[in-house]
Amino acid sequence: MNSQNGRLYRWFSERYGVTKVVEFLRHKTVPVHRGSVWYYFGGVSLFLFIVQVLSGILLLLYYRVGAESSYESVQYIITKVPFGWLIRSIHSWGANLMVLAAMIHMFSVFFERAYVKPRELTWVTGFFLLALAMAFGFSGYLLPWNKLAFFATKVGTDIAGAIPWAGDFLLRLLRGSEDVTGATLSRFFGLHAAILPALFTVILAIHLMFVQVQGMSEPHLSPAQKKPPMPFFPNFVLRDMLLWLLVLNLLALLAVFLPWELGEKADPFAAAPAGIKPEWYFLGAFQMLKLLPAHLLGIEGELFGILGISLGLVLWVLFPWWDRWDPARPRKLWVKSVGILVVAGFLTLTIMGWVMQ
């Protein structure tokens, strides 16, 4: 490394032990096998998070929170501010792509069984990052204060309100009043622009630290199947950068050719518009709530659905403790079946939610 001789490098290494970091990066490798392509989706999620932070900061320069100003300020951003439409559209599309990339990342980790010992907590922190990404999506969706967002937030917070015992408290905590009002908007803005970014950054740092400390998970292959690993720097990093550039292009194409619509301003005294639907990643849950009958097993269908989804999520986050690594059984049919069932169920409900009125 040429810079090692540079004065700047010397200045730092005399004070901060930079050589250790450089040595670590120089020796870091990435395993090469048939599933290597899935390694890139964690990086893509990270890239999209960075895009969200930067475009979000830009939106903050003009966005004014409030029932009388939110919609108007977003309208101002997309009609008057130079390239405002682009920044806003990038932020909306970026959010969707980030959730998608994180989901692909999660399911690839699941099918590769990369969560087994010693990586249980990498799985758990990753699960919470995806949950936070969805909370980002839910809270950000309200901020333009349009009709769809208004009713989506009514439904979403009402679901929280149906939770036994804590429901009333949670509902008022989330809404900042009995109904979805300007108070809710203020809270969601604080959540979206301060609390969630702080939480996300901390958990992301822990998640990445785990990956660095333990190295990347490798499928258990026979020595004959093994290939030499790839150096992280520069081989993997350059591939990563190329993919990030491609994702940036995809994002730009979507933002330019399918600009995100603003819709009509929220009106608390108007009926919910026909054809109302949440973002795609909540469509599955939405469709389930639609299909459940009014009463099921002695409780309200809504509560049944919430309890069912919560139980499923708890089982999912604890999966590394259900499926422990056993060298005698490198492949387990039941694990694969669970994964396929979950993906198929999610896709089926999502598509049903998409096409059904």
Added chain:
Amino acid sequence: MTSKNPEQTNDSQSPDGMSRRTFLDGALWVGGIAVVASVAYPIAKYLVPPEQTEPDPTTVNVGKVEDFAPNTGIIFKMGRKPGLLICTSQKEFRAFYATCTHLDCTVQFRADMGLIWCACHNGRYDLNGINVAGPPPRPLTPLRVNVAEGQVFVSREDA
């Protein structure tokens, strides 16, 4: 301090049998919990908004009788909540809170279906506000309608 063993000195028993270490541990725990509680309690209380003190009106004037065509419905402000006033094909008025009992969306009158419909999850109520199809678990909350001097007044049932 005459003892040569420092451990013994630190753990010296007081007359009531409690060691200094146990006492300090306990005091630290109590003090620590008190600090956490005195920070957490005001924050937890602050997060929950105060109750609205402004009273909701018990009766609302929705408009003139002749303004409503048969087989139509409108959303009006019943205090802070949306209300739904329906004028049936027999020119009879009915009113409900327009909040769907499923997940809090605002329902609407659908003349083509002859029903009250919720767009969010396809919930349906008949014109008496009874949940007849889809996920709503309960009927809509009814409101009382009075016609006086050609005006339609809607009031809460408890008023």
